[in-house]
Amino acid sequence: MSELRIHLEFSGGAELLVGKTKHHDIALPHQPHPWSLRQLIAWIRDNLLKERAELFVTGESVRPGILVLVNSTDWELLGQLDYTLQPNDHVIFISTLHGG
Amino acid sequence: MPVECTLCHQRPAVLKRPKTSQAACKECFFQAVETEVHQTIVTHGLFTRGDVVAIGASGGKDSTVLAYLMKTLNERHDYGLDLFLLSIDEGITGYRDDSLETVRRNERQYGIPLKILSYQDLYGWTMDRIVATIGRRNNCTFCGVFRRQALDRGAAMLGVDKIVTGHNADDIAETVLMNILRGDVARLRRCTAITTSSEGAIPRSKPFKYTYEKEIVMYAYFKKLDYFSTECVYSPNAYRGHARTYLKDLERIRPSTIIDIIHSGDSLAVKGDVKMPVQGTCSRCGYISSQILCKACVLLEGLNRGLPRVGIGKATGGNMSAIVKKYGLREEEEEEKGEDGRRHHGGGEGEGMERRKGEMGGCGSCTCDSKKRTCRDPSTLLDVTRPDRPEF
Ligand SMILES: [Zn+2]
Ligand SMILES: [Zn+2]
Numbered sequence: 041m042s043e044l045r046i047h048l049e050f051s052g053g054a055e056l057l058v059g060k061t062k063h064h065d066i067a068l069p070h071q072p073h074p075w076s077l078r079q080l081i082a083w084i085r086d087n088l089l090k091e092r093a094e095l096f097v098t099g100e101s102v103r104p105g106i107l108v109l110v111n112s113t114d115w116e117l118l119g120q121l122d123y124t125l126q127p128n129d130h131v132i133f134i135s136t137l138h139g140g
Numbered sequence: 141m142p143v144e145c146t147l148c149h150q151r152p153a154v155l156k157r158p159k160t161s162q163a164a165c166k167e168c169f170f171q172a173v174e175t176e177v178h179q180t181i182v183t184h185g186l187f188t189r190g191d192v193v194a195i196g197a198s199g200g201k202d203s204t205v206l207a208y209l210m211k212t213l214n215e216r217h218d219y220g221l222d223l224f225l226l227s228i229d230e231g232i233t234g235y236r237d238d239s240l241e242t243v244r245r246n247e248r249q250y251g252i253p254l255k256i257l258s259y260q261d262l263y264g265w266t267m268d269r270i271v272a273t274i275g276r277r278n279n280c281t282f283c284g285v286f287r288r289q290a291l292d293r294g295a296a297m298l299g300v301d302k303i304v305t306g307h308n309a310d311d312i313a314e315t316v317l318m319n320i321l322r323g324d325v326a327r328l329r330r331c332t333a334i335t336t337s338s339e340g341a342i343p344r345s346k347p348f349k350y351t352y353e354k355e356i357v358m359y360a361y362f363k364k365l366d367y368f369s370t371e372c373v374y375s376p377n378a379y380r381g382h383a384r385t386y387l388k389d390l391e392r393i394r395p396s397t398i399i400d401i402i403h404s405g406d407s408l409a410v411k412g413d414v415k416m417p418v419q420g421t422c423s424r425c426g427y428i429s430s431q432i433l434c435k436a437c438v439l440l441e442g443l444n445r446g447l448p449r450v451g452i453g454k455a456t457g458g459n460m461s462a463i464v465k466k467y468g469l470r471e472e473e474e475e476e477k478g479e480d481g482r483r484h485h486g487g488g489e490g491e492g493m494e495r496r497k498g499e500m501g502g503c504g505s506c507t508c509d510s511k512k513r514t515c516r517d518p519s520t521l522l523d524v525t526r527p528d529r530p531e532f
Contacts, residue, residue: 052201052357053369104388107357114155114358117143117163135369136201136310136357137384 043067044075046129048084054106054135057096058088068125077108078121080131096133105137147172154362158352158395166362173359177347178213184334186345189220191301195252196291197225199242202306204367205356206348210304211250226298228290229258230283231266242368249366257294259286263436265443273443285435289427295342296426303344310353310387312346313401317383326416332405341421341428352398 048064055062068075068083078100085097096103101121108115109132115123125131142152145165153163157172164172180186187193195210197203207225214221227243229236240256247254260266263286270282295303312332319328330336337343348356360367390397410416421427422434433441 051369056369104385104392105353107354109361112154112362113142113152116156117153132361134357134361136353137388 043069044125044127046080046125046127046131048088049130049132050135051132052107052135053137054096054133057092058084059090064088075125076121077110077115077123077125077131080125081121095137102133103137105135107134107136108132109134155358158354158391159350159399161395169355169362170359173351173355174209174213174216177209177351178217180334180350181213181219181347184345186304186335186347187219187221187302190222191220192222192224192299193302193304194224194226194255194291194295194298194300196303196305197227197243197246197254198306199227199239199246199368200306201357201360201367201369202308202311202348202353204242204246204306204365205360206304206306207246207250207252208363208365210347211252223252224300225252225254226291226294226300226303227254227256228262228287228294229256230287231259231268232283233268239368242366245366255294255298257290257297259290262286262290262293262297263440265440270443282439285439289425289434289436292341292344292427293425300342303342304347305344306348306356307346308348308351308353308356309398309402310384310391312349312405313398314383314387316401316405317387321383325410325414328405329408329410329416332402341426349402350399352395 045065045067048066050058050062050064058064066087068080081097081100081102085093089096094103096106098104102108108120110118110123111130112132143163145151145153145168146162147164147168151165151167154166155164155169156162157164157169193210195203195207197207207223210221210223213219214223225243225247227240229240243254243256246252258266267283274282291303291305315331316328319325319331332349334349335343335345359365387398387401418430419428420430420432422429422437423432424437425434427434427436429435
């Protein structure tokens with residue numbers, strides 16, 4: 041009955057939406073059901089995004105154009121929103137929507 | 141449960157390729173991207189042995205991956221190209237520091253020589269000095285117009301044979317969409333060209349024409365390439381931002397959409413009897429221009445003569461109208477995202493529709509009576525009778 045500790049990384053410009061900090065170690069509160077990526081995105085929206093949430097979240101998913109990898113694997117191979125988070129997962133959000 | 145790579149059936153897959161929906165491992169993914177870009181270069185004959193090639197480099201993801209791949213493929217396939225990175229410094233204190241620092245690191249990391257040209261070198265004015273002269277109000281117009289020509293002018297100064305830019309498949313599909321939405325048949329017809337070269341100008345090509353943005357970013361991620369990202373420039377409200385958002389929404393539903401849109405642009409034919417705008421070149425600098433002087437030369441003329449309002453916005457000021465008359469000026473629009481792969485505001489972005497109104501008395505592109513320059517009924521312009529052409 042403990043919290044779920046995972047590591048978040050924001051890059052490609054997505055870090056600019058979360059206080060310009062790339063790395064975030066977070067602890068998700070205990071809940072009866074396992075945490076899904078869908079719930080994580082909602083948690084990020086409510087807890088990390090200070091403003092301009094629409095630049096990161098669209099509906100219950102990330103805005104199209106933001107790539108998501110879990111432990112260096114494309115979330116499109118992992119069930120996307122339905123993926124069940126595991127302890128110490130490393131979740132990366134890379135924006136392709138930023139210039140450069 | 142790791143998914144197995146559908147290409148080698150040995151290693152675990154790390155990503156789903158948007159173009160093919162294949163699950164690919166890291167090695168097979170690198171191989172696939174490199175082979176496809178090589179095929180694009182060979183099939184379209186982008187280079188000739190001995191060419192001096194300038195890679196438009198901003199330090200951003202597209203140009204960084206392009207520099208890495210050009211270097212890799214030039215060595216692997218012995219293209220015999222003399223490569224260098226060409227970066228533009230607008231001369232805005234503090235603005236380019238991070239991106240130029242990234243490009244300098246790329247120079248060392250990839251062993252490709254770097255040439256940085258400033259607006260001062262190219263135009264005789266830095267943006268800081270322009271702002272000091274004209275104030276902040278219209279500085280984006282200057283910066284946007286100057287940026288659009290900077291690579292061409294720089295390449296010409298350096299005597300290169302070819303220019304390559306990091307424009308990717310998403311960028312090109314987005315431009316196709318924008319030109320459809322704007323009803324700009326002339327640009328629609330040429331915006332998918334892999335190489336553009338007007339008379340006398342240095343050919344400019346896009347080796348990433350068929351490479352998805354997702355794959356470029358994933359390639360940079362897995363190769364740990366060092367790039368720089370700016371503040372989000374796809375403001376969801378800007379015109380280009382809307383097109384991009386729409387495109388990304390489509391891609392999520394059906395990833396092949398991006399290539400399909402490019403293919404539509406490629407195979408589009410315009411009826412032979414449709415009058416297209418004549419493309420000329422600037423009499424002073426030789427850059428493509430539908431007027432006697434290109435917009436950059438007009439702005440420079442204004443700056444150098446102390447009439448900085450020239451060329452900005454509507455013909456209102458007294459000095460302005462004289463020059464408008466003299467050179468037959470007309471607002472020019474931005475054709476695609478910045479030369480260096482960044483998105484910039486100013487210089488006409490998002491204003492295309494409004495600006496066109498009232499330019500000419502009647503549709504200039506077909507035989508209809510529309511009062512707008514280009515009528516909004518593409519079916520009167522496009523040859524839809526040919527079976528292999530996309531229908532609108
Ligand atoms: Zn493989
Ligand atoms: Zn000119």
